[in-house]
Amino acid sequence: MDFIIYDLEFNQDFSPAKAHRERDKGCGSKSGSSSVSGSGNGRGNEIRPCFEIIQIGAVKLDERLNRTAELNRYVKPSIYPEVSPFITELTGITTEHLSTEAYFPDIYQEFIGFSSSETPVLCVWGMADLKEFYRNIEFHGLDKKQMPRNYMNLQLYVSQHFGLPKGRSLKLSTAAELLKIPLIHPFHNAFYDAYYTAEILRKIYDSSIQPAIYDPDDKPTHQRAPKKIIDFAKLIDQFEKMYDRSLTEQERQMILLAYKMGKTRQFMK
Incomplete structure (x- = not known):
């Protein structure tokens, strides 16, 4: 079993007109743009995701929790071409920084190759990164069946580790500090956040932590x-x-x- 610990950074359209439209209609809106270059099959879903992936960072650990590989790729945006000033301030990522990077379909295939193993388990800090990953995959018309189905929400297990009440959770930075992990890198960088999440897994992992199955098509009905x-x-x-x-x-x-x-x-x- 290999653990694929990954984290994502996103861009979003923060313009007032967009925000008003999303409040009225929900998260996404229709996109009239054509398919971008890359290995995708064209836009499979015209509803734009609210959050476009602009960085994927990942660390691979073997079953003994030894680090065996790393991935750090930036993504050229095609949904929201201009990086929001808020995102730049938070992450340091600029539009110019991403101008020479590959589009999401190519980076997605690279991530699939990176996570390939006999029994890969995706490890995330909270479910948002897992859900948004699938939304980006579907928007670009890519094969979501390539994604590993086994996953662990490490934020949940850390909450249990510290005996927090149900529904309470910790920020990644707080968890790393409480577990006495040296804070040698800045947060809000997908690769460094994946690094910290991997170190957290190494601190708390035991046989009681078992992967679950994620089904992106299982939409809860309210x-x-x-x-x-x-x-x-x-x-x-x-x-x-x-x-x-x-x-x-x-x-x-x-x-x-x-x-x-x-x-x-x-x-x-």
């Missing part, structure tokens, strides 16, 4: 509770019983209006 509406006839009937008389049409409308105004909660103190 059943919306049926909308409840007031039985206005019964409400009026109750008022008439309370006052022992029939209500006028004006009184009925006033009760209905008061109910609707109360639902807005604008008169709560």
Whole structure:
């Protein structure tokens, strides 16, 4: 078994118009651009992912947790060609830095070759990098079946290691510090973050930590509770019983209006 510990850095369109559009329609929006050069089969999904991968860093450990290989590749963006100033400030990655790099389809194939082994296990810090990786794969029309299916969410196991309550998690930098891993590299760099995650795995790993299977096509269904509406006839009937008389049409409308105004909660103190 080989452990493929990887991390990603992303670019995103932070323009006000884009943000407004995403609030109204959800994460992605239609893309009218044509397929980029590379080894992909063309755009398989016109919905643009919110986060475009611009760096993939990975470390491979064997079953004895010895480091056997490393991968550090930057990716030329094709969805959001300009690197956001916020991303540059966070990661140090600039548009000029990526201008000579390969596009995602080529880097994806390189990652698949890097992770190839008899029983590879993807190791991530939180599920976001796994989910966003698949979104980028699908957008470019690439074969997602090439991705290893076994994975470990090391953030979850670190939370258990420190006895944190369910739902609580640690940042990568905090976990590395608590586990007394020397902080010799900056964070928010995919390769260095993969390095720290690999060191964390070496600190906490035991036989109780077992990989799970990730199915990118398993979309959880959230059943919306049926909308409840007031039985206005019964409400009026109750008022008439309370006052022992029939209500006028004006009184009925006033009760209905008061109910609707109360639902807005604008008169709560």
